[in-house]
Amino acid sequence: xxxATETYYDRRGILQMLGRDGLIQVILILNTIVMLGPLVIxxxxxxxTNAEIFQSPFSVPDFxxxxxxxxxxxxxxxxxxxxxxxxxxGSSIVLILTLGTMAAYGIARYNxxxxxxxxxxxxxxxxxxxxxxxxxxxxxMRDLGILNTQLSLxxxxxxxxxxxxxxxxxxxxxxxxxxxxxxxxxxxxxxPRIMWSIMLPLVRPALVIAGIQxxxxxxxxxxxxxxxxxxxxxxxxxxxxxTFMGEYTTDWGILFAGLMLSSAPVILIxxxxxxxxxxxxxxxxxx
Amino acid sequence: MARRLWITALIVPPxxxxxxxxxxxIISAFAYAFFQWHGLARGEFVGFANFYKVLFTQPYADWxxxxxxxxVLVFFALMVLQNGIGFLLAYCVWRELPGAAFHRIAVFxxxxxxxxxxxxxxxxxxxxxxxxxxxxxxxxxxxxxxxxWLGQGSTALWSLIIANAWHMVGFPTLVFLAGMQRIPGEIxxxxxxxxxxxxxxxxxxxxxxxxxxxxxxxTLLFVGSFNWFELPYIMAGVDGSPHxxxxxxxxxxxxTAFGDQSGSGQDFxxxxxxxxxxxxxxxxxxGFITFRLRKREIxx
Numbered sequence: 001x002x003x004a005t006e007t008y009y010d011r012r013g014i015l016q017m018l019g020r021d022g023l024i025q026v027i028l029i030l031n032t033i034v035m036l037g038p039l040v041i042x043x044x045x046x047x048x049t050n051a052e053i054f055q056s057p058f059s060v061p062d063f064x065x066x067x068x069x070x071x072x073x074x075x076x077x078x079x080x081x082x083x084x085x086x087x088x089x090g091s092s093i094v095l096i097l098t099l100g101t102m103a104a105y106g107i108a109r110y111n112x113x114x115x116x117x118x119x120x121x122x123x124x125x126x127x128x129x130x131x132x133x134x135x136x137x138x139x140x141m142r143d144l145g146i147l148n149t150q151l152s153l154x155x156x157x158x159x160x161x162x163x164x165x166x167x168x169x170x171x172x173x174x175x176x177x178x179x180x181x182x183x184x185x186x187x188x189x190x191x192p193r194i195m196w197s198i199m200l201p202l203v204r205p206a207l208v209i210a211g212i213q214x215x216x217x218x219x220x221x222x223x224x225x226x227x228x229x230x231x232x233x234x235x236x237x238x239x240x241x242x243t244f245m246g247e248y249t250t251d252w253g254i255l256f257a258g259l260m261l262s263s264a265p266v267i268l269i270x271x272x273x274x275x276x277x278x279x280x281x282x283x284x285x286x287x
Numbered sequence: 288m289a290r291r292l293w294i295t296a297l298i299v300p301p302x303x304x305x306x307x308x309x310x311x312x313i314i315s316a317f318a319y320a321f322f323q324w325h326g327l328a329r330g331e332f333v334g335f336a337n338f339y340k341v342l343f344t345q346p347y348a349d350w351x352x353x354x355x356x357x358x359v360l361v362f363f364a365l366m367v368l369q370n371g372i373g374f375l376l377a378y379c380v381w382r383e384l385p386g387a388a389f390h391r392i393a394v395f396x397x398x399x400x401x402x403x404x405x406x407x408x409x410x411x412x413x414x415x416x417x418x419x420x421x422x423x424x425x426x427x428x429x430x431x432x433x434x435x436w437l438g439q440g441s442t443a444l445w446s447l448i449i450a451n452a453w454h455m456v457g458f459p460t461l462v463f464l465a466g467m468q469r470i471p472g473e474i475x476x477x478x479x480x481x482x483x484x485x486x487x488x489x490x491x492x493x494x495x496x497x498x499x500x501x502x503x504x505x506t507l508l509f510v511g512s513f514n515w516f517e518l519p520y521i522m523a524g525v526d527g528s529p530h531x532x533x534x535x536x537x538x539x540x541x542x543t544a545f546g547d548q549s550g551s552g553q554d555f556x557x558x559x560x561x562x563x564x565x566x567x568x569x570x571x572x573x574g575f576i577t578f579r580l581r582k583r584e585i586x587x
Contacts, residue, residue, distance in 0.1 A: 020485065024379045028386070031376055032393040034453070039396070041419055042408055057419040099301040106297035110290075118298060125309045129514055129569065131537075132562040135544055135555050136315035137308070139327065159308035162301060191293045220401035222517050227545070238403040242521070245407055255411060263404050270399045274392045277399060278461055285458075285503040286465040 039263070045256035053252050068257035076247075078261065080233060081240030088150050088236055089219045092157035096214050097207055099158065100165030105195055107166070108173035109181070119170060125163035130156070134227055141228060152228045153236070157221070161214040164284060168213070172206035173199070212273075212280025219266065237262050320563045324555035337560035341543075347557065353531055354539040361448055361535065362512035368452040370504055373459030374497075378489065380460070381467045391464070395457035402454065406521030409450040413437050437522060440532035447522055447533055454518075459504045466500030467493060495585060502580035506573055513569050516541065536565050 018026065045053050046068055047061035072078050107119050130137070137156065138147075146152045176199060184194045225239040235243065241262055248254045270277050320337050323330035341347045376394060380387050397405065412419045415435040424433045436446045470493065478492050494501075516537030519527060525542055527534025544558025 021382065021384055024382055025384055025386070027375070028379050028384075028390045031379075032390050035393050035397060035457075038408055038412065038453070041412075054417050054422070057422055099304060102297045103301035106294050110294050112291075112294055118302065121302065121310075122305060125305055128309065128313055129510065129566070130309065130312070131514060131516070132540075132566045133309075133312035133316040135319060135559050135562065136312040139315075140308075140312060142327070155308055159304060162305055163309070166301070191290060216399055220403070222401070222403050222520075238401045241401075241403050241407065252411065252417065255407070259404050259408055263400050266399050266401075267396065270396060271392070274395070278391075278395055281395075281398065282458070282461050282465065285462045285507065286500070 039267075042256050042260055042263075045253065046260035048253050048256075050250075050252050053256070068253040069261065071254055072257055072261060076244055076258075077232060077235075077240060078244065078258065081235055081237045082262075082265075084150065084234060084240075085219060085237040088153050088157070089215060091150075091154050092161065092218050093211055093215055095154065095158045096161035096165050097211060100162055100169050100210065101200070101203065101207070103162070103166045104169030104173050105199065108170045109195075109199070119166070122163050122166040125159075126167060130160055131223055134223075138227055147228055148231055148234065150234060153224055156224050156228075157214075157218045161218070164213060165210045168210045168283060169203065169206055173203060176202055208276060209280045209283050212276055213283050216266075216277070216281060316559060316562055316566070319555065320559035322556060322559075324559075326553065327555070333556070337556040338564070341557050341560050341564070350531070350534070350539055351561075354527070354534045354536045357444060357533065357535050358513050358515065360444065361451075361515060362509060364445075364448045365452060365455075365508055365512060366505070368448065369456050370459045370501075370508060372452070373456050373504070374463050376456070376460045377463035377467060378493065380464055391461070394460050397454050398457040400454070402517040403521055405450060405454045406518050409446070409453075410437065410522050413446055438529060440529055443523060443529060443533045447519055450522065451515075451518055459508075462500045462504050463497055466497035470496050495583075498580065498584040502577060502584065505580060506577050509573055509576055510569055513565060536561070540565065 041057060044059070044061050045057065047063055047065050049067075052059070052061065103118075103122060107115050141147045141152045141155075146155075180198050181194055184198050189197075220238060221236075222238040222242075225236045229235055229239065232240075232243065241258060244258050245255060248258075319329070321332060321334060323333045323336075341351055380391050380394075411417075413421075413436040415421060415433075415438060418436075420436065421433040424430055434442055436442050474492065474496070478488055482488065514537055515535050519533050519535055519538055520541075523533035523538075525538055526547060527538050540558060540561045542552070543554055543561055546553040
């Protein structure tokens with residue numbers, strides 16, 4: 001028997017042994033190792049010294065060694081960056097959801113001339129990559145005197161987030177039934193009162209989707225802070241990370257600890273809310 | 288009357304916001320490309336001079352072609368490594384074997400991380416002396432394969448592409464998965480009666496039926512590939528080092544508009560012209576791709 005036929009039978013043997021489902025399991029397990037491996041190495045290295053990282057990158061460290069983390073806490077602006085990110089992201093999300101819901105409610109619940117055009121106007125922004133308008137935005141921010149402030153970032157993020165949010169919310173608010181609204185109107189409730197007390201409690205699921213869809217790109221954004229923010233005290237986390245990585249180039253334990261600390265909040269929230277994250281982040285792509 | 292006032296109050300603030308901070312800047316971006324710029328001050332109208340400069344005069348013309356070629360390579364490489372593997376993984380998760388829920392969460396985990404974190408992580412892993420990749424190769428007797436991955440033109444761009452694929456493969460996976468889960472059970476039962484072949488099932492049934500997912504994923508990858516900025520900025524630097532082997536349109540545009548490492552050579556005119564060219568290219572081709580792919584979508 002030739003070598004070629006032998007390997008052929010061997011391969012068939014493996015497939016028969018594993019079966020179709022077995023092969024699928026092997027692919028999935030290998031992929032999960034590739035996906036999580038780098039993060040596990042990062043997590044381990046955050047508790048190691050340089051020597052340990054270079055000699056045994058895969059070994060499990062002494063998790064009681066908080067030297068790297070303590071150093072980041074006391075010697076760097078890490079906490080400042082984290083707080084800045086929370087302020088900028090938080091304000092942006094509140095504004096996006098407020099303005100987005102207002103526009104969507106107006107478009108979806110009332111028939112007025114030009115409502116189709118107004119929706120089109122918002123949705124047109126969906127397809128435009130705002131990054132390429134960075135030069136006019138830079139000049140606009142300078143003319144408004146808000147370069148180097150957190151306001152400039154919040155404004156950009158709201159502008160970026162509104163098109164998708166109006167799109168998602170309009171679609172959702174249109175599906176709400178009319179009966180409640182009509183009954184309240186019959187009882188003499190004002191329009192703002194109907195919106196606030198009757199309709200808004202019903203749109204909460206859509207607000208969660210829209211919120212998550214916006215929060216991840218805003219929290220992770222690097223491009224706009226790079227252009228708008230120079231002051232170290234105002235830097236957001238991804239931007240601060242570049243400063244930090246440039247300062248501690250030789251201390252790898254600190255570098256990995258910095259990466260670990262900046263990714264930890266997002267990873268933890270993702271693990272708790274994975275279903276909402278996946279639904280939110282693919283909401284635009286999945287009909 | 289009160290009703291009209293109420294609708295106005297709802298619609299006008301968000302509308303004004305989008306007009307001022309989305310529509311106006313984008314229209315200005317087009318206008319700015321036709322002017323000469325002195326630093327931050329707008330000078331005289333110069334027609335198509337800025338476009339001519341970035342497309343036909345040296346050294347700009349070479350830089351433009353070099354960066355554009357890299358974007359094209361990145362798009363096709365990620366089409367295979369990101370969308371191709373994503374489809375395969377989606378198909379595997381779709382079987383809902385034990386553990387599928389866990390694999391689904393794991394594959395999407397990197398997607399929620401900032402590109403900055405991913406970029407730095409891979410930069411450390413690929414370090415020629417202390418990076419875990421070369422340490423592992425040396426440790427397993429494959430030391431001859433150890434490379435300065437990011438330090439040489441032949442491997443730098445591919446290293447970035449692989450880092451991007453690792454970061455983003457979860458997105459096409461879950462979009463394809465959602466598409467597969469919408470395929471009606473009766474269709475799948477009927478297929479099972481007809482054939483045992485997995486290949487026939489994928490190529491003749493599943494692939495055509497997830498066409499809407501493919502349209503979205505392909506279009507988004509196209510837009511993303513030609514907007515690529517953060518990952519090369521972190522891993523290769525603003526100059527697309529070494530020797531512009533990782534230069535892409537995003538970096539090139541940023542350098543032209545805001546100056547390079549030394550802060551020199553800021554040119555809003557040439558930068559605006561590049562932005563317009565990139566914008567028009569993306570809009571035309573993304574529209575074309577969407578249009579062509581929509582036509583092959585089947586309504587169930």
